[in-house]
Amino acid sequence: MPSFGERLADTFLTRGHLCLGIDPHSFLLEEWGLPDTAEGAREFSLRAVEAAAGTVGIVKPQVAFFERHGSAGYAALERVLAEARAAGLLVIADAKRGDLGSSVAAYGEAWLTPGSPLEADAMTVSAYQGVGSLRSVIARASANDKGVFILAATSNPEASETQTALRDRGELAGWTVAASIVSEVDLLNPDTDRLGSVGVVIGATVDAVDYGITADRLLSTPILAPGFGEQGATLTDAPELYGEVAPNIIASVSRGALRAGAGGLRDALRAQRDELAEALAR
Amino acid sequence: MPSFGERLADTFLTRGHLCLGIDPHSFLLEEWGLPDTAEGAREFSLRAVEAAAGTVGIVKPQVAFFERHGSAGYAALERVLAEARAAGLLVIADAKRGDLGSSVAAYGEAWLTPGSPLEADAMTVSAYQGVGSLRSVIARASANDKGVFILAATSNPEASETQTALRDRGELAGWTVAASIVSEVDLLNPDTDRLGSVGVVIGATVDAVDYGITADRLLSTPILAPGFGEQGATLTDAPELYGEVAPNIIASVSRGALRAGAGGLRDALRAQRDELAEALAR
Numbered sequence: 001m002p003s004f005g006e007r008l009a010d011t012f013l014t015r016g017h018l019c020l021g022i023d024p025h026s027f028l029l030e031e032w033g034l035p036d037t038a039e040g041a042r043e044f045s046l047r048a049v050e051a052a053a054g055t056v057g058i059v060k061p062q063v064a065f066f067e068r069h070g071s072a073g074y075a076a077l078e079r080v081l082a083e084a085r086a087a088g089l090l091v092i093a094d095a096k097r098g099d100l101g102s103s104v105a106a107y108g109e110a111w112l113t114p115g116s117p118l119e120a121d122a123m124t125v126s127a128y129q130g131v132g133s134l135r136s137v138i139a140r141a142s143a144n145d146k147g148v149f150i151l152a153a154t155s156n157p158e159a160s161e162t163q164t165a166l167r168d169r170g171e172l173a174g175w176t177v178a179a180s181i182v183s184e185v186d187l188l189n190p191d192t193d194r195l196g197s198v199g200v201v202i203g204a205t206v207d208a209v210d211y212g213i214t215a216d217r218l219l220s221t222p223i224l225a226p227g228f229g230e231q232g233a234t235l236t237d238a239p240e241l242y243g244e245v246a247p248n249i250i251a252s253v254s255r256g257a258l259r260a261g262a263g264g265l266r267d268a269l270r271a272q273r274d275e276l277a278e279a280l281a282r
Numbered sequence: 283m284p285s286f287g288e289r290l291a292d293t294f295l296t297r298g299h300l301c302l303g304i305d306p307h308s309f310l311l312e313e314w315g316l317p318d319t320a321e322g323a324r325e326f327s328l329r330a331v332e333a334a335a336g337t338v339g340i341v342k343p344q345v346a347f348f349e350r351h352g353s354a355g356y357a358a359l360e361r362v363l364a365e366a367r368a369a370g371l372l373v374i375a376d377a378k379r380g381d382l383g384s385s386v387a388a389y390g391e392a393w394l395t396p397g398s399p400l401e402a403d404a405m406t407v408s409a410y411q412g413v414g415s416l417r418s419v420i421a422r423a424s425a426n427d428k429g430v431f432i433l434a435a436t437s438n439p440e441a442s443e444t445q446t447a448l449r450d451r452g453e454l455a456g457w458t459v460a461a462s463i464v465s466e467v468d469l470l471n472p473d474t475d476r477l478g479s480v481g482v483v484i485g486a487t488v489d490a491v492d493y494g495i496t497a498d499r500l501l502s503t504p505i506l507a508p509g510f511g512e513q514g515a516t517l518t519d520a521p522e523l524y525g526e527v528a529p530n531i532i533a534s535v536s537r538g539a540l541r542a543g544a545g546g547l548r549d550a551l552r553a554q555r556d557e558l559a560e561a562l563a564r
Contacts, residue, residue, distance in 0.1 A: 025384055064381055064388035070399025071360055074353035096381050098408055099346055100438035102307055103376075106346035117352025126380055128410040128433055132440025151410055156382035158414025165447035165459050177447050177459070 229256025511538025
């Protein structure tokens with residue numbers, strides 16, 4: 001099987017760079033006329049998968065909105081993950097998991113193991129405990145042709161104090177936390193002429209210069225890019241926002257598309273996909 | 283209802299400071315003669331709860347080992363959380379969740395809402411996206427008399443590069459990431475003569491001085507202290523390790539007790555509880 005990075009590069013070519021964030025938020029369930037239950041979240045998400053299939057190449061279920069409903073929510077999520085993968089979509093579980101030792105290994109096992117009930121194609125993880133703490137997850141991803149996206153510079157304003165802090169020791173002393181993560185990930189994607197399988201999250205609302213993040217460390221790294229739509233960034237600005245590594249971005253939209261409702265979602269996605277493709281082709 | 287901090291202080295007085303980490307790791311399931319399934323994890327954990335009830339005051343299920351088994355694992359976890367709370371134990375869900383906006387709010391809802399299937403007394407969270415990103419979780423905890431423990435200085439060696447990075451901006455410029463989190467939490471526990479409900483995680487293997495963490499910012503903050511036992515720290519050293527704020531620690535042991543097996547666990551816990559109590563009374 002091709003690696004996650006290879007499958008992602010293929011998806012970019014055939015279906016573009018847009019990703020639908022599947023967020024069964026209570027207010028969206030209400031707008032869609034669905035109950036605020038695990039069943040409502042399942043119905044919502046399956047309709048979202050149906051609209052995404054054949055329209056875009058990537059979906060990103062937000063795990064928190066399923067966890068809210070406990071084990072019933074997780075059963076709904078299992079169904080959504082399976083249907084999305086069966087429909088040929090690349091599925092990124094937006095879980096932001098992180099821990100140490102055998103605990104973080106168990107998270108990797110949950111999301112990145114073929115045949116696991118929660119199997120996805122990739123997951124998001126957090127390196128508060130160091131990129132080194134994620135070693136087992138990255139190794140599992142590689143062994144199973146899965147992907148990992150490590151939070152680097154996120155799109156919320158409260159994040160900057162931590163993410164712009166400067167490393168005080170080690171080889172990357174003087175680098176920001178976000179830029180050091182980007183740099184450590186760069187070493188994990190050594191093949192410069194194709195996209196690697198270890199990605200980073202860099203929000204579209206982030207000023208990369210302010211974080212000391214430079215394009216030369218992102219040449220073969222997939223970039224999960226939230227922050228488009230309701231959070232403020234515009235898809236047509238993607239080339240300016242990501243510069244020479246804009247071809248590596250997965251531009252994620254959630255509410256900005258989901259608010260179109262079950263009936264309008266496919267058209268909304270198609271319009272946004274084309275808008276993004278046109279901007280990236282400029 | 284008394285606040286989480288008040289209930290914790292009462293637990294310290296009546297049952298001591300030891301916490302049993304419930305880690306249904308596959309190798310422990312095997313040692314206990316249980317299958318490596320959701321049912322095995324449930325049985326393991328219910329026996330652990332039974333041994334803990336009346337022996338110690340606090341348990342900390344590691345969510346990753348349930349998530350491994352998908353929705354069936356979550357159903358097992360729901361049962362374990364409910365039985366532990368019904369047995370009068372304070373239950374800390376070791377989830378290390380973190381996100382922004384309505385996503386992180388959904389995590390707070392999942393774990394800290396009375397009547398929710400995953401209801402616990404407290405949860406661990408990660409502030410990679412900033413302490414400010416956790417505002418909704420902290421507010422929910424406060425409204426529901428629940429607790430939150432924010433990762434500050436964790437017990438794994440790979441963590442130090444991130445956690446000792448120095449803030450470059452804001453009021454706490456020049457402070458380490460870990461010390462700034464401790465300081466921000468201090469402001470959330472303003473009542474100096476009693477324990478607050480927002481805690482931090484500071485591993486027993488961490489050199490607090492190296493992280494710039496000082497006791498004067500921890501006077502009313504509960505400290506979740508992993509790293510005892512197999513990770514290297516000794517319970518009898520707790521007073522030296524935590525200094526004047528040792529009375530605020532929840533000393534967590536997992537494998538070091540669980541390896542005693544279902545039959546030996548209660549005695550192992552009793553011995554470790556007494557060893558810790560004696561050390562803290564010195």
